[in-house]
Amino acid sequence: MSLENIAGIAKEPTVFTPTYPAVSTAVVTELLPLLNEDVRQERDQESVIDRASDSDSFATRLLTLGVSVRGGFAITLSYRGIETLLACALGHQAYRLDGNVQPEDVDSGVAFRHVFEMETDLDKTDWLAGDGFIAGTDGLIAGSQKVRRITYAVNKGPNVWAAKSGYFGALSLGFSPQGPSAEANLVFHSISTNDANNAAISLLSCDHERIVFQDVECYFTPSTNIDPEDPGNLVNIVGINLELDNALSVIHSRHSGLTIEEPRRGAAAVLSGTMAIPRYSTNTLIDAAYGDVPSRLLIVATGPIIPGTTTNYQLRIHLPNIQFTGADVPVDGPDQTSQSYSFVALSTDETVGLPPTSRKGPMVIELINDNNTHTLFP
Secondary structure, three states: OHHHHHHEEEEEOOOOOOOOOOOOOOOOOOOOOEEEEEEEEEEEEEEEEEOOOOOOOOOOOEEEEEEEEEEEEEOOOOOOOOOOHHHHHHHOOOEEEEEOOOEEEEEEHHHHEEEEEEEOOOOOOEHHHHHHOOOOOOOOOOEEEEOOOEEEEOOOOOOEEEEEEEEEEEEEEEOOOOOOOEEEEEEEEEOOOOOOHHOOOOOOOOOOOEOHHOOOOOOOEEOOOOOOOOHHHHHHOOOOOEEEEEOOOOOOOOOOOOOOOEEEOOOOOOEEEEEEEOOOOOOOHHHHHOOOOOEEEEEEEEEEEEOOOOOOOEEEEEEEEEEEEEEEEEEEEEOOOOEEEEEEEEOOOOOOOOOOOOOOOOEEEEEOOOOOOOOOOO
């Protein structure tokens, strides 16, 4: 059995009262193109000397102070199957945008556009009318909680392991000649080493269209109010990497016992990135970096046409306001001058070149595929 056939994630069900953890693991119905994984239980322990024992000069027992489940996985990026990953890591997917129910039908009832946005919190919060709901029409029940936690299930061979009620602590999106990929790190409530709910995971398939590096184009403009998607703004990258740190605060308390309290952000999320360019032929990037010019990036991966449509599979990552934090143009050898940059992504009020959104975060991700299901609702 290959790695790509054994692991998947599922958003845990919507609830109407804040309940953590989930009562049971969610059932995974779609697999991830897995590269590697390591999710494990960790114990915070200390050695204790029992003075009542005969061996009072040595530790006689271990005291467990807390138990947590941590780790993550790396996957190959694909045009379908990453919706739950993006929605739960970023935190928001509106129900309507500009009056259109999401995901929006963009071609013949077969191709749909999903829009994922960064949210200010990840723990449970009420769905709001401002998220695009129409009273009495959309089935929104008062008190419905927007849940961004997941169950992760993996077939380890003898048994299926499943970790429940996991929050994304970090998500990395990388685009390089070795293949576009995502790496996620999470904190879960608990883990089962023989999960009955996902015993049939090995019967699922993982055959979605993969994203390859040749699909990827990167656009840059030293301005935040110009749509960068123009052939003149193309940047010849050999690698670009985005790192989302959700700044989760994880604690044990008297209320939670040995397990953790529900994680939540302890600070604002931070989105940073790096970019590598094989040659130095223009000053556009270096002048923006040295001049501290607010700029924008657009990463576009375009796949084949979705069957039954004239629309291509597509992943679009909008960074409408980046600030450079580092820049280097080293001479690597005769006629070999490259460029490398680091940056942070910031929020902005600019809307030029962006899809309709309901948040003003530092990153917006569009995914066009043949999946017509909203990821977070119900």
